[in-house]
Amino acid sequence: MQQETPPDKEEIGDGLEQGHIQSVIEAVEAQDADQLNELLEPLHAADVADLIEQISQPERVALVELWGEGIGGEVLSELNESVREPLLEVLPPEVVAEAIRDLDSDDVVELVEDLEEEQQSRLLEALEIKDRIGVEGALSYPEYSAGRLMQRELVAVPEDWSVGQAIDFIRGEDEDDLPDQFYHVILVSPAMKPVGYVTLGRLLSSRRQVPLTEITEPSFRTVDVTEESSNVAYLFNHYHLISAPVVDENGRLAGMITIDDAMTVLDEEHEEDILRLAGVDEDSSLADTVWQTTRGRAVWLMVNLVTAIFASMVINLYAETIDQMVALAVLMPIVASMGGNAGTQTMTVAVRAIATRELTRRNAIRVSWREITVGAINGLGFGVVMALVAALWFGVPMLGAVIALAMALTLVAAALGGIVIPIALERFNIDPALASGPFVTTVTDVVGFFAFLGLASLILL
Amino acid sequence: MQQETPPDKEEIGDGLEQGHIQSVIEAVEAQDADQLNELLEPLHAADVADLIEQISQPERVALVELWGEGIGGEVLSELNESVREPLLEVLPPEVVAEAIRDLDSDDVVELVEDLEEEQQSRLLEALEIKDRIGVEGALSYPEYSAGRLMQRELVAVPEDWSVGQAIDFIRGEDEDDLPDQFYHVILVSPAMKPVGYVTLGRLLSSRRQVPLTEITEPSFRTVDVTEESSNVAYLFNHYHLISAPVVDENGRLAGMITIDDAMTVLDEEHEEDILRLAGVDEDSSLADTVWQTTRGRAVWLMVNLVTAIFASMVINLYAETIDQMVALAVLMPIVASMGGNAGTQTMTVAVRAIATRELTRRNAIRVSWREITVGAINGLGFGVVMALVAALWFGVPMLGAVIALAMALTLVAAALGGIVIPIALERFNIDPALASGPFVTTVTDVVGFFAFLGLASLILL
Structure with missing residues (x-):
């Protein structure tokens, strides 16, 4: 009977004991296959996969080359895709074929579905005919469908x-x-x-x-x-x-x-x-290269740049007002920042509630009203606090009145945008988690700058 | 054999069929207990709980009062805590006691652990002595521990x-x-x-x-x-x-x-x-009152107000510079906004990777370097784009140079803050998901305004 001791507290916190990883790397560097095997054999496949993910790419290649047939199908199927694919190219096809032969069909599908066609068919050919038909059948269903997820083995x-x-x-x-x-x-x-x-x-x-x-x-x-x-x-x-x-x-x-x-x-x-x-490519992984990561992040930053420029154009409309009272430039980011944060709060709650199906057609109106009321209360409350700060800081009482009013308007707009935008996107079958952010930010920035600078130009000057 | 038909596509999307909810409300209004029973009996306990969560509080009370003994322990244990507790006070104690008698011990624990002491002991007294000892034993373990989560029933x-x-x-x-x-x-x-x-x-x-x-x-x-x-x-x-x-x-x-x-x-x-x-109280629910929600959101907004005022003080240091060139006030939110977004991207990746134990002591340095490199590349790239926009918009080529440099510096700081802050919080046993946001925002705002306005005052004026 093979029995693993349960990981102690520290191991749970760290995933894997760091000293163990170091010993593995040393065995790889010394090209000591027996020692490597002795270190890896007692580990659960999920922990071996974690270990491989945590070391550098050259170390990974050296490890699998030395370990060879030791790497089983379970370790391969536990590996993160971006780590696994380069390794599949390094391993001899017969080793991979042997490794995946014992897996249930759903695990084989998960392993081969994203491979290039040539590599995929080479692996499938190595399977027994019965298993191969099962895997090919599963691959005929769309990605992210139950057909891909299911296993053929059942009673x-x-x-x-x-x-x-x-x-x-x-x-x-x-x-x-x-x-x-x-x-x-x-x-x-x-x-x-x-x-x-x-x-x-x-x-x-x-x-x-x-x-x-x-x-x-x-x-x-x-x-x-x-x-x-x-x-x-x-x-x-x-x-x-x-x-x-x-x-x-x-x-x-x-x-x-x-x-x-x-x-x-x-x-x-x-x-x-x-x-x-958070505007991060959802397929990204810690194992991605700098270049993959840069591209993944740039898409969202580009969208954000456009909305930020748009908000700046609103500020530019009031350039003269700012020129007459530079305190406005000092205070305006506070209004926009509070709006952005309140909008993110409401948006996140809405996106989650849509995902868990708690937010439905039935309660959308009620929930929206609650959010707007909350926005108004917090807007007025923080508006009053900020009014005192601004009036004392710059010695202009009316500046306090302007920022209080702007804050209340912005937080109501943030609540409205934060709830309506995700619901609307969902109706149009666009993932609200993906697309809500830029819209909500645009609403809160534009309303924030417009309300604060517009009111200031009306009331103060 | 009781068999439920699988929900069709629309039901999956909506959780529950809206017409069905309407019929239930009508039966409650007509005080028609037979009709109510006929409508609720075929539903899975999880769907009944969803239905109760989606209607208003007075409708919920009327429903459970009419349904009485029909409500079983399973429905009660599926209900969200903030919906369940007021209902437990409405239901006669003997109905609740009867309902929970069939539940496995872990479900009883989940149901009673947050009740007030008096209500809790009244319910526990209604259990059979063997079950009661089991539940009381589980309650003696700390909240959120395996002891609370486990069931006594086993083979x-x-x-x-x-x-x-x-x-x-x-x-x-x-x-x-x-x-x-x-x-x-x-x-x-x-x-x-x-x-x-x-x-x-x-x-x-x-x-x-x-x-x-x-x-x-x-x-x-x-x-x-x-x-x-x-x-x-x-x-x-x-x-x-x-x-x-x-x-x-x-x-x-x-x-x-x-x-x-x-x-x-x-x-x-x-x-x-x-x-x-997102700075939302993690125990919040769509069923919370306006007041509960307002308080839950206000905590984070207060923290944000402090950091925003801090950032404003940086701007205020350069009030004279802005007074001489109002274009700086127009452009400065773009730098801060890009920094904030890049910081959130890195921070979210770091918080997730810590939670999934992918980010460890072993790879922290490597991952940090990758983030900083990505920040530098995107900072330079978007800096160049923004330099062109600014130079063309305001006709001052050197303004372009200033914003490009400020953007690069800010995005590197955002990457550094986004990765170092969550790791540091984790080391101090503070939940990085809870506390990273304000720190990262402060870093990106302060660096963004300092870099842009500081460089402008050095180079342009």
């Missing part, structure tokens, strides 16, 4: 079987034909349509003669093969599913998705949202 | 048993004593220390006389009862665990955590990070 039995028949069937199966992990036995009609499932726990605790249909789970639901993977993750999380059968366009059983895959998708979706909200 | 057998003995044991157990869902049989030593586990699939497919120790899973790892729940979620996600035994300070089996609970924690952690990065 399905006729719906009219009894507990005893199902148990005998599983007991009689070859170990290699069973999935690595499975939690349900799927009941299928004669036309191969899934009609329910039974948990293994229930199967074990029921008497042999009980018909399977009597002990199916109420949580049963199927997923269409074309369903988007983000919706699949939502379903698993919302309904606390452990596994779900996948059906093709005719309602026939095509595969099965398990919760660990759904958890991975959920994790990726969150990562995507958080990065998109 | 454990002596390590020296065979497959046949384990199967006979499960078959002989009372249905009520088995967990609602279980995926592993835990092997324990005579001192009740978990030493391995066997999947039910493996149990089913092995011969009766095989010793359990021969078919344990290599993925086995235990979790300390005091482990933080965020670390538990990380372990499940990282090692693709389905369930994990929880051990007390003496290494004895105390409970079990399953992947669906870990998935919920992972989801909450992400939500927390994304909201904290």
